[in-house]
Amino acid sequence: MSSYRGITWDHPRGKHALIAASSRTGSHTASVELDWSAHSLEHFESHPIDELARDYDLIVLDHPHLGEALELHSLQPMDAVVGAERIERWSRQAVGPSFDSYSVDGYQWAVPLDAATQVAVHKPALVGSAPETWAEVEELSRSVPVALSLAGPHTFLSFASICVAFGDPVPAHPSAGFVARGTALAVLELMRSLASRIPPGSETQNPIALLQRMTDGDDIAYCPLVYGYVNYSSPQLRFTDAPAARAGGRIGSTIGGTGLAVSARCEVTPELVDHIVWLLAPETQRGFIPQHDGQPSSRAAWTDRAVDAAAAGFYSGTLRTIEQSWVRPRYAGYIAFQSEASAIVRSVALGEVAVEAGLDRLEEAFAASALAGKVV
Template sequence: MTVLHGMTWEHPRGYDCQVAASQEYARRTGVEVRWEYRSLQAFADAPLAELAERFDLLVIDHPHVPRAVAEGVLAPLDGAGHDDELAALAADAVGSSHASYRHGGRQYGLATDAAAQVAAYRPDRLPAAPRTWEEVLDLAAEGRVLWPCKPIDAYSTLCTLAANRGTPVNAEPGTFLPEEDALSVLDLMHRLCEQVPSWCLDANPIEVAEALSTDATEPWAYAPLLYGYSNYSRAGFRPHRLRYVDMPSGPRGVAG
């Protein structure tokens, strides 16, 4: 039997699905894939060159693609006899999920999911999610809001809020964000940060989803911006189900 070694990230969404798919693949082809996993932080930060020396298959985040291509650690998937299948995947993809793994006219990865920032809440504790940021801040003042704002996730929030204002980052070459636009976004982020538990400063979206879906004593009921790990909306995955909804409305509604 041919054995391949794969590296993914540490969560049922990143690991369990790969294992299940590989079991079916082995049944059909006789090719076994043995998966290992790394932390979510390593998934976001760690360079791929070292992993590519040790593993045949990698589950990666799309921002890594340009550097990995420049270092020659990823093999292009197009031009290898499967272009019809790639075209079908591109046509069936959500938004830019398939295209985000394309670089320099070549395809270096396949989208296994699609990610966008959304809000989440506990329906058993909150009849409906806040619709505006002022409503979010009012709920946060009651101690009922969590927000994953470790640096990489605070950065994601900043980018989302800036785009929601109609002033996306890097809109002007050489300028990340004009000072006036940045201060408006940072003011809202600071106001929210003052109202959430201090541990949120070190929390990622999964840790917030875990707290919302498992805690039985704290009043936490809502998170305004995190990524939609759909496992938490499924019956039986955790003691309490989450419901994912649109982010709070801003100057451009829920766009951004």
């Protein structure tokens, strides 16, 4: 029997379906043994893929890590693992840019197991209807407690998403410059205004902690941008589309989710391929994955009425957002910039650094993050 080691992230959404699938006795697992480990969300967001690739055969990763991973030849192209025909079919089936986010230099380096993006969430008992625009978010924040996702890399991701809504996304590579200064200043001022009224302690909480806090109490009524977790969706906690700059305009959101990659060290067998194919199959995506706390990547699952009803309307409530979501840069050096930029934006939002001085530092950090390598 072929034996493999895998690494995923430590949350029911990240591990339950994979572990359950590895223990099944169906034809797709009859000759393959999968041992899954899990690391924290923070570790998942920042740990170098090349280090994981030394110890694991299968790696659940986020697309911005591809720059460093490819520069160090840590992964095998999935085209070679499962075949170009399957890649083409799966690309047509995926929701939003969840599949394309793992495509670099004409190759597919991971297949999306899980599709997620920043969405809005509110407590219907405290907020009648979710705001549609950022002006409405700011107005709402003056009457009910509104939180921002500001922990770890999420400060910069919030900044980047609002820039998308304002029509000026962060470029894919520093060689193209940064966000237009007027847009960046307006976004930083907006974040500073909102952050001046956030519930105490929310600035240090990751998306999971924010959603758990909203589930347990009423001191956060609304959050305009937080990564959607179907596990927290209920009639008491509703997920909706993220805000736009103007009614009917583009929704600003940064896609996340996870992709399944195969490390360069892995010896691929037909049995492993069969297992990967089973995970991406429409019936698995609509049935097995959501039934085991997962958040599928298939558009057919996101638009399935039964799947949506079981998730208290999570999928229908956020489908427009994920379809319009923005793909982060994937150049070697981006992950380090994302961490530095989050610290800068957080200091501006919390009133510790002047807006223009913070933007100067952001522009300098983005320019300095460019390393030798291809623009992807």
